[in-house]
Amino acid sequence: MATQGLKQVTVLSGKGGTGKTTITAALAQISSPLSLVVDCDVDAPNLHLLLSPNNLAENTFESGKLAIKNSSKCINCGKCLEICRFDAITPEFEIDDLACEGCGACAWICPTKAISMNLQSVGLIFYAETRFGPLVHAKLNIGAENSGKLVSEVIKRGHLKAKEFKKNFIFVDGSPGIGCPVIAALTNANLVIIVVEPTITAIHDMERIFELTQFFKLPSAIIINKADINKDQSVVIKNFCKEVKIPMLGEIPYNFNVYKAMVNGQTILEFGIKGVENQINQIWDHVQDILDK
Amino acid sequence: MEEPNVNYFLHEELIHYCDVNTLHPVVDELICTHCGLCADLCEFNALAVLPSQVMVFDELCHGCGLCNLACPAKAISEAIRTLGTISKSVRPQSKVSNNSMRNLCFYEGRLIVGQAIATPIIRALKKIALEENFDHIILDLPPGSSCPVVNGLSNSDFVVLVTEPTPAGEHDLNIAIQVTEMLKLPFGIVNNRSDIGDDRISRLASKNGYNLLSEIPHDNDILHYYSRGLPLVGMHERFDFVFEQLWHQITEVYKWQHKV
Numbered sequence: 001m002a003t004q005g006l007k008q009v010t011v012l013s014g015k016g017g018t019g020k021t022t023i024t025a026a027l028a029q030i031s032s033p034l035s036l037v038v039d040c041d042v043d044a045p046n047l048h049l050l051l052s053p054n055n056l057a058e059n060t061f062e063s064g065k066l067a068i069k070n071s072s073k074c075i076n077c078g079k080c081l082e083i084c085r086f087d088a089i090t091p092e093f094e095i096d097d098l099a100c101e102g103c104g105a106c107a108w109i110c111p112t113k114a115i116s117m118n119l120q121s122v123g124l125i126f127y128a129e130t131r132f133g134p135l136v137h138a139k140l141n142i143g144a145e146n147s148g149k150l151v152s153e154v155i156k157r158g159h160l161k162a163k164e165f166k167k168n169f170i171f172v173d174g175s176p177g178i179g180c181p182v183i184a185a186l187t188n189a190n191l192v193i194i195v196v197e198p199t200i201t202a203i204h205d206m207e208r209i210f211e212l213t214q215f216f217k218l219p220s221a222i223i224i225n226k227a228d229i230n231k232d233q234s235v236v237i238k239n240f241c242k243e244v245k246i247p248m249l250g251e252i253p254y255n256f257n258v259y260k261a262m263v264n265g266q267t268i269l270e271f272g273i274k275g276v277e278n279q280i281n282q283i284w285d286h287v288q289d290i291l292d293k
Numbered sequence: 294m295e296e297p298n299v300n301y302f303l304h305e306e307l308i309h310y311c312d313v314n315t316l317h318p319v320v321d322e323l324i325c326t327h328c329g330l331c332a333d334l335c336e337f338n339a340l341a342v343l344p345s346q347v348m349v350f351d352e353l354c355h356g357c358g359l360c361n362l363a364c365p366a367k368a369i370s371e372a373i374r375t376l377g378t379i380s381k382s383v384r385p386q387s388k389v390s391n392n393s394m395r396n397l398c399f400y401e402g403r404l405i406v407g408q409a410i411a412t413p414i415i416r417a418l419k420k421i422a423l424e425e426n427f428d429h430i431i432l433d434l435p436p437g438s439s440c441p442v443v444n445g446l447s448n449s450d451f452v453v454l455v456t457e458p459t460p461a462g463e464h465d466l467n468i469a470i471q472v473t474e475m476l477k478l479p480f481g482i483v484n485n486r487s488d489i490g491d492d493r494i495s496r497l498a499s500k501n502g503y504n505l506l507s508e509i510p511h512d513n514d515i516l517h518y519y520s521r522g523l524p525l526v527g528m529h530e531r532f533d534f535v536f537e538q539l540w541h542q543i544t545e546v547y548k549w550q551h552k553v
Contacts, residue, residue, distance in 0.1 A: 006416055014296050016436040021461065043437035044468055046461040065336055085357055087416075098443055098476075103357030117336075140439060142471045147439040149408065176436045177295035180409035183352075200522035201298040208296060215407040225347050230520035256511075259489040262459045 006162055007291045008155075010040075010189040014205025016176035018197045019225035022258060024173040025050040025267045026171065026276075030284045032132035034291030035169040038158035039137035040151045040185040042123060047173050052265055053135045061125050061153055063145040065102035065117040067095045080106035080115060098143065103279070106152040107192035122146045125154055127161060134161055148180030155187055169291075178212050186213070191290055192220040193249065198233030206237070220246050221290060223283060227251035247290060250283040252276060294377055294402040294414040294441070299433050301522040305399045310421070312378050313402070315356035316371040320347040324368035331360035331369060349534035352409055352512045377404040377414045379421065393476045398427070411441045419445070436465070445532040446473065451547045452480035453506065458490035463497060471504070479550045481506040481543065509535055 011024045025047060030039045030040040039047040067088070074093060081089040084106055088099035095106075095115075107115040136158040139243060140147050154179050162170050174185035186192065192213045196206040206222070210249075213220040224242050227234050234251065241248045253275060261271035300307065318331070318340065329342040340347060351374060354368035361369045382399035400422060402414040422430045434445040446452060452473050456466040466482065473480045481504035484494040488510045500504040509515075518528055525532040 015298070041437075041441040043442075044465040047466060049460040049464060083362070086453075098447060099490075101355050101357065103355055103359055104334065105357050105359040108334065108359060108363060142438060142468070143443045143475050145440050147437075175412075178406060179295050179411045179441065180403065181439065182295075183409050197520075199517075199520040200301045201296075201456055204298065204301065205296045211406040229516050230542065233520055256489065259459055262461060263490045265460065 002080040006159070006168060006170065007190040008159075008172060008188050009191045009193060009287060010172040010174055010186065011176040011193045011195060012182060012209050013176060013195045013202070014178060015197075015202045018195045018202050018259075019252070020195050021046045021050065021173055021227060021250070022268055023193075023195055023225065023280075024171050024224060025278045026269050027171055027284060027287075028130075028132045029267050029269050030280055031169055031171070032188070036134045036136070036158060036162040036165065036167045036168060037130070037132070038154055038170060038172045039135065040154055040172050040181065041140045041148050041175040042140040042147050042154065042181065042234055043175060045137055047135070048128075048137055050262070050265060050267055051130040051132065051135055053126070053130045053137065055126045055128045058099075058194075059125045061122050061150055062119045063122050063149040063153075064120050065104065066097060066120050066290060067100050067102070067104070067106050067115050068118050069093070069095050069118070070114045073112045075112055075114075077111060078254065079109045079111065085110045102145070110244050120144065120146075124148045125157060127157065127261055133167070135162060147175075148184040151175075151181045151184035152187060159188070165254075178208050182209075182212070183216075186216055186218060189218050191287065192218050194220055195223050195225050195286070196237055197226045198224060198228040198230040198237060200233065203233060203236060203240070207240070210246070219290070221249050221287070222246060223249045224251040226254040227256045247286065249286045250279045252279050294404040294411045294418075297401050297403050297461045300399065300401055302524040303382075303397075303399055304522075305384070307380040307399075307401060308383050308401065310381040311417070312375045313417045314373045314375050315354070315410070316355040316358065316375050317351045317356060318349055318360045318369045319372045320349065320369070320370045322366050324366050326366050326368070328365065331364055334359050334363050343539070345431050349442060353408075355410070365465070366462065370455075375405060375412060377402060377406045378412070379418060385507055398425070411435075412444050415445045417439055419448075437445045438468045442469075442497065443472060446476055446478060447476050451543060451550075452478050453479055453483060453543065455483045456494055457486045458484060458488075458494045460490075460493075462490070463493050466497070477498075479547070480504070481546050483539065486511045493512075504542075506546065507535065507539045 011020050013020050051290045086101045101242045104117045107117050123142050126136045127176045128135045175181045240262050255273050257273045332340040333341045337353045339350045353517050402418045404411045456462040487508035509514045526536050
């Protein structure tokens, strides 16, 4: 193995449902035992459904605060309502938990110290073993804020575990979108793989993710999934790659058996979908070449 | 806002409606005593005070203004930063051919690439939409269950959860149901591509008494139209029927749940 040091590959798509998790699981399998996988789609994690992890450790992650009012100290002066920029204080001077950003301005201004700021549990972080090696994954509490901080923490732990087990590669399965959890998943990435399907919407989202990688000056590459559902749009994607000079790693054809594999809890390689193994092999070789440079 | 896609199917002509802005601190180093209070108070680690310099990390700032208010030397002011934009459809009457869309008004929120916080854009969009007296407001929300979803969902009269019958579909649906139930909102489920996996969604619905609003089987034509950005309604009678039925179901379930 020519690759020196630990390399992080983050898999993103912008749009949901293009096949990030399916492809990350296949890459985890093909690169095993040299790799560790991190599931950073903390608000809707799915990688564990394919990797059936055996969780060895579980930690609560706390971050961010929430204002709590002590009604017996409150004198209804209304200063909290005036200062709050998030409409999180009701006209009756109660705190709207869902609107509260945890900034602490109300607690600071309160003359009677009736408001305190309490640390919130954001979610759980798991360290697990899978048939392809270690997995670090997490689960955001229902409705919790600070998913970006949870993602950063999950990646940090992934790196620690990868070093401990002398792994060469970390695969990060990111969440859809371009907001804070996605930006957090880009941290430390040596390569960002953008999984796109040949649809107008997915292409638009690919362009926004690409722009984000440019914003953070990170190298990126494209995989076209479900490549044959619209050949004209696949050409559009290939032309985009040429235009912005990023590598096209490979094309994976649309196949109904992908859903059957999912239902069985298998990767597309394990299910043995025709033609897929060659494509994934080719993609993995290409990824290693890029990381070696 | 992070990935605004609805207009790839509506093809509305859009004009800029407003920017969604937030504030972040600007420190006057000449007045600043570098006491460090602002950094101590900031819950978002958006300020770092060095012996002779203050560093501001705009992208971490939530714009609460606490640093500005608390600064004993009054060295902090606030500058505007644009997080995203809101656009609105323009519809010259002459162009409108499809009668059913005559009264449609469309707003789109768009997060600027590189900005992390999308929630203020959702809040602004909802505020704008509520100020106009529409009969119905349909919000297309992002995937997942974090702050933008929670903020988008709150105060909804009805929530339509779209899933597919795979382990991932069921898993994420359960998360979405938990968020919806936490907010005490009535909801119904659409089982999209209902024949690609197994019968887990219908089983889940009947076991828990959830409303299954519609089951839409996989259809290569849908895939094809979708990939080209064509709306399904108006493409074929069978799609018109599916969505008429869905809308009917939503209104019926809503009426039943609200006892009207």
